[in-house]
Amino acid sequence: MSPKIMNPEQKRSDLINSIRHNARYGMGIGDDQLSNQEAFQAVARSLRETLIDGMLDTEARYTRQGSKRLYYLSMEFLMGRALGNGLYNLGLLEVCRGALMDMGIDLEEIRQAEPDAALGNGGLGRLAACFLDSLATLGIAGYGYGLLYEFGLFRQEIRNGYQKEKPDHWNALGSPWLIERPEEACIIPIYGRIENGVDADGGYNPMWMDWQVLIGVPSDLPIPGYGGHTVNFLRLYSARSSQDFDMQIFNAGDYLRAVEQKISSETISKILYPADTVQSGKELRLLQEYFLVACTLRDIFRRYKKEYGANAITEFSTKVAIQLNDTHPALTVAELMRTLVDEEHFEWDAAWELTQATLGYTNHTLLPEALEKWAVPLFEKVLPRHLQIIYEINRRFLEQVEVRWPNDTKKLASMSIIEEGETKYVRMANLAIIGSHSVNGVAKLHSDLVTTNLVPDFYDFWPEKFNNKTNGVTPRRWLLKANPGLAGLLSETIGEGWITDLDQLRGLEPYVDDSSFRARFLDVKLNNKRLLSNTVWATNRVRIDPLALFDIQIKRMHEYKRQLLNLLHIVCLYLLIVEEGKQLPTPRVCIFAGKAAPGYWAAKQIIKLINNVAQRVNNDPRVRDQLKVVFIPDYRVSLAERIIPAADLSEQISTAGMEASGTGNMKLAMNGALTIGTLDGANIEILEEVGNDNIYIFGLKAENILEMRQHNSYRPEDYYLHSDRVKRVMDAIKGDLFCPGEPGLFEWIFNALVHEGDYYFHLADFNTYSNAQSLAAEDFSQPMLWSRKAILNVARMGKFSSDRTIREYAQDIWGIS
Amino acid sequence: MKFDERQEPEAMVVKPLENRLDSYVADEFKVYMKNIVQNGHLKIVLDLSDIDFVDSSGLGAIIATTIALRPQGQLIVCNARDSVLALFRLTRMDRVIPMKSDVQEALRTMSSE
Numbered sequence: 049m050s051p052k053i054m055n056p057e058q059k060r061s062d063l064i065n066s067i068r069h070n071a072r073y074g075m076g077i078g079d080d081q082l083s084n085q086e087a088f089q090a091v092a093r094s095l096r097e098t099l100i101d102g103m104l105d106t107e108a109r110y111t112r113q114g115s116k117r118l119y120y121l122s123m124e125f126l127m128g129r130a131l132g133n134g135l136y137n138l139g140l141l142e143v144c145r146g147a148l149m150d151m152g153i154d155l156e157e158i159r160q161a162e163p164d165a166a167l168g169n170g171g172l173g174r175l176a177a178c179f180l181d182s183l184a185t186l187g188i189a190g191y192g193y194g195l196l197y198e199f200g201l202f203r204q205e206i207r208n209g210y211q212k213e214k215p216d217h218w219n220a221l222g223s224p225w226l227i228e229r230p231e232e233a234c235i236i237p238i239y240g241r242i243e244n245g246v247d248a249d250g251g252y253n254p255m256w257m258d259w260q261v262l263i264g265v266p267s268d269l270p271i272p273g274y275g276g277h278t279v280n281f282l283r284l285y286s287a288r289s290s291q292d293f294d295m296q297i298f299n300a301g302d303y304l305r306a307v308e309q310k311i312s313s314e315t316i317s318k319i320l321y322p323a324d325t326v327q328s329g330k331e332l333r334l335l336q337e338y339f340l341v342a343c344t345l346r347d348i349f350r351r352y353k354k355e356y357g358a359n360a361i362t363e364f365s366t367k368v369a370i371q372l373n374d375t376h377p378a379l380t381v382a383e384l385m386r387t388l389v390d391e392e393h394f395e396w397d398a399a400w401e402l403t404q405a406t407l408g409y410t411n412h413t414l415l416p417e418a419l420e421k422w423a424v425p426l427f428e429k430v431l432p433r434h435l436q437i438i439y440e441i442n443r444r445f446l447e448q449v450e451v452r453w454p455n456d457t458k459k460l461a462s463m464s465i466i467e468e469g470e471t472k473y474v475r476m477a478n479l480a481i482i483g484s485h486s487v488n489g490v491a492k493l494h495s496d497l498v499t500t501n502l503v504p505d506f507y508d509f510w511p512e513k514f515n516n517k518t519n520g521v522t523p524r525r526w527l528l529k530a531n532p533g534l535a536g537l538l539s540e541t542i543g544e545g546w547i548t549d550l551d552q553l554r555g556l557e558p559y560v561d562d563s564s565f566r567a568r569f570l571d572v573k574l575n576n577k578r579l580l581s582n583t584v585w586a587t588n589r590v591r592i593d594p595l596a597l598f599d600i601q602i603k604r605m606h607e608y609k610r611q612l613l614n615l616l617h618i619v620c621l622y623l624l625i626v627e628e629g630k631q632l633p634t635p636r637v638c639i640f641a642g643k644a645a646p647g648y649w650a651a652k653q654i655i656k657l658i659n660n661v662a663q664r665v666n667n668d669p670r671v672r673d674q675l676k677v678v679f680i681p682d683y684r685v686s687l688a689e690r691i692i693p694a695a696d697l698s699e700q701i702s703t704a705g706m707e708a709s710g711t712g713n714m715k716l717a718m719n720g721a722l723t724i725g726t727l728d729g730a731n732i733e734i735l736e737e738v739g740n741d742n743i744y745i746f747g748l749k750a751e752n753i754l755e756m757r758q759h760n761s762y763r764p765e766d767y768y769l770h771s772d773r774v775k776r777v778m779d780a781i782k783g784d785l786f787c788p789g790e791p792g793l794f795e796w797i798f799n800a801l802v803h804e805g806d807y808y809f810h811l812a813d814f815n816t817y818s819n820a821q822s823l824a825a826e827d828f829s830q831p832m833l834w835s836r837k838a839i840l841n842v843a844r845m846g847k848f849s850s851d852r853t854i855r856e857y858a859q860d861i862w863g864i865s
Numbered sequence: 866m867k868f869d870e871r872q873e874p875e876a877m878v879v880k881p882l883e884n885r886l887d888s889y890v891a892d893e894f895k896v897y898m899k900n901i902v903q904n905g906h907l908k909i910v911l912d913l914s915d916i917d918f919v920d921s922s923g924l925g926a927i928i929a930t931t932i933a934l935r936p937q938g939q940l941i942v943c944n945a946r947d948s949v950l951a952l953f954r955l956t957r958m959d960r961v962i963p964m965k966s967d968v969q970e971a972l973r974t975m976s977s978e
Contacts (some may be wrong), residue, residue: 235950237921237955255928258925414886
């Protein structure tokens with residue numbers, strides 16, 4: 049996009065005219081009576097015009113240059129709000145602020161009126177969103193493809209300490225950013241049966257008959273890169289029924305049936321499945337995954353044929369790369385093969401070569417229960433032709449395994465796409481690995497564990513396929529936008545180059561001993577903590593002291609992430625204060641936020657325990673404000689943007705070997721929080737970057753835990769019996785201290801940790817965690833020492849920009865330079 | 866359901882005058898085509914130029930006509946729009962039923978076989 053040459057006054061005046069025009073003629077509202085929501089809509093519509101110009105210019109440039117295109121398939125895109133990000137990236141923030149001021153409107157207020165687009169559960173979806181920002185900033189022809197869920201991740205309310213889920217109708221008012229493209233709708237068949245016939249030449253011809261049809265209608269969300277030179281898009285599909293089809297039923301007088309048909313078709317893109325729910329057997333989820341894959345591939349082929357002609361499919365992989373964000377879109381392997389073999393009339397071997405050359409797969413989890421598999425009968429019912437294709441892929445692949453390792457039935461069983469048993473299953477990870485030319489993990493440790501523990505046989509078979517791409521986060525959203533105070537200080541000190549080249553933050557190191565810089569750094573942090581204190585007062589009615597240590601754990605609620613370990617330490621501190629009269633080295637505010645999957649009982653109980661501990665601690669006069677506990681409800685991107693800049697201590701305390709990477713750890717360190725963490729996920733690489741003196745590492749290593757699990761040698765009872773600290777804390781949890789009206793409510797935690805094996809090693813890590821916490825508190829009580837460490841954390845976060853991650857993907861996997 | 870039909874030297878040309886060939890008209894279509902076959906027309910060109918939506922019932926009805934024509938007769942489909950052609954390819958029916966771009970090409974093919 050070529051930026052229009054205009055002075056700021058002209059831009060401001062043009063923007064005012066555009067906002068008034070959009071309010072009046074787009075929304076039917078005079079500008080003198082705009083509510084915040086209406087003003088947001090009018091501003092967004094005005095910005096949308098600039099974005100559309102940019103998108104069209106960008107597309108023309110890619111076409112002219114014959115750019116190779118990257119398609120990032122993900123069931124989740126956790127985008128958050130778009131207005132602020134768009135204004136920053138297009139360089140229009142101050143113009144817009146000024147224009148609105150002239151109209152008597154406060155930009156900050158209308159930014160708060162924008163609902164978060166919560167089309168994701170957590171890290172995986174937010175990673176996809178960060179990647180889109182980096183792709184556009186780097187000028188790469190990269191597109192997100194996902195589903196336009198009518199309901200995003202549920203809104204979380206807390207009642208009597210318990211999580212209550214409320215529907216998130218995020219798009220109820222209509223998103224001003226989305227551009228619907230009905231002319232590019234596609235027809236997707238599902239269900240049906242295979243009729244085994246012969247073709248005109250007498251060859252085998254399996255025909256897919258008796259299917260039902262879905263219509264996929266795309267809507268585009270423009271993605272501006274920083275500087276506005278490139279505007280890519282995220283294409284999101286909604287499922288619709290065929291209007292023609294419905295109208296016929298309607299004409300036949302069966303209105304109710306027409307409506308029912310419509311509802312069942314549109315159910316496909318109705319709701320985002322929460323993470324951590326058992327999805328096996330969930331037909332709707334399988335339909336969703338197929339719907340995304342099928343719509344995407346049709347769109348890719350349509351665009352490719354338009355650019356290169358219908359006869360150039362043999363060159364497909366030189367112009368198209370597809371990245372699978374986890375196994376959720378792994379059906380792409382079968383759908384691409386079906387398209388090439390059935391529709392494009394490719395021979396099997398040529399189709400297979402093209403499929404592997406085009407696809408890359410990113411693994412995101414080592415948790416066995418999170419590896420998707422679908423029962424064969426369900427799969428056959430929904431996608432009969434795809435099951436045939438998968439059987440054929442598997443037959444040919446297992447022949448290769450047999451050649452490599454003759455008569456090794458164990459290897460054949462572990463590597464087969466089909467899991468044998470009373471009910472057979474289709475293993476989606478195996479399908480994705482076999483069908484891709486690249487398989488990557490998302491942090492060094494995780495990628496190692498993929499090859500040594502998760503799929504070692506595949507690694508032995510294809511070592512060259514496996515690689516690591518350590519995650520990153522976009523500094524535009526997580527520093528420039530989320531923390532304008534720090535961003536301003538950084539730009540003033542080292543220039544603005546860091547915004548697109550985060551390694552330049554190293555330029556801060558010479559200032560680490562500069563007392564005036566340190567003082568300003570601390571001022572920025574204190575101001576951010578004041579803002580968060582206001583939020584906590586508004587949401588929780590708890591007063592917190594901005595001078596206290598803000599100890600933050602914000603992430604999905606899951607046992608392996610060990611919010612419970614944090615809580616055990618809080619209980620320990622509480623008991624030290626009230627029973628022993630101890631004075632903490634520094635007042636501490638422990639802040640939690642995160643959602644539990646609606647069906648995940650233990651995680652929801654942990655939320656209840658946090659709230660009950662908060663109730664007790666915050667209202668006990670003996671504590672004298674040395675300790676506060678807060679659970680801020682409804683964790684989401686916009687709330688993270690408020691919490692992260694205010695953090696002093698970042699809790700990254702998962703059981704070693706269980707967190708793939710984490711990206712919250714990067715966002716928090718980038719904003720000057722010090723990490724207290726285990727040697728897990730990307731914490732290890734954060735340690736490598738910041739150095740041992742600037743991080744608090746504790747606990748068992750992944751290999752210790754694996755060994756103890758293998759040998760069944762962990763005895764949590766021993767920790768309970770032999771550590772006074774552990775015993776006091778666990779007894780307090782077991783008793784009624786934190787559930788006076790509901791005796792025995794948390795006894796299950798005592799049993800799980802002390803008597804039932806403590807699968808996540810809370811007790812084994814408790815003492816080293818407590819020691820690390822003490823050290824952190826001592827350091828925090830020395831502001832100059834603490835600020836030095838915090839500044840060095842910021843300065844050494846260059847590696848964790850998603851720009852670096854995307855460059856690695858582009859070069860090593862996608863063949864895009 | 867309405868049809869246009871005309872006898873050419875090479876074949877009977879049948880054109881459904883609807884824009885949908887779906888479950889609501891598939892049976893009617895099947896009976897109509899069966900009558901044509903029973904009346905001794907064993908070479909049929911099916912002109913789909915007005916059709917913009919076919920569902921699996923519609924495709925099934927076309928397959929049924931092909932089967933009714935066996936072993937001596939032949940059905941050729943022509944003028945299928947891109948969206949309809951895509952469904953023939955998706956189901957691999959294009960490998961069973963010859964697809965031609967227009968009536969003239971279909972008639973030429975019919976006469977050469």
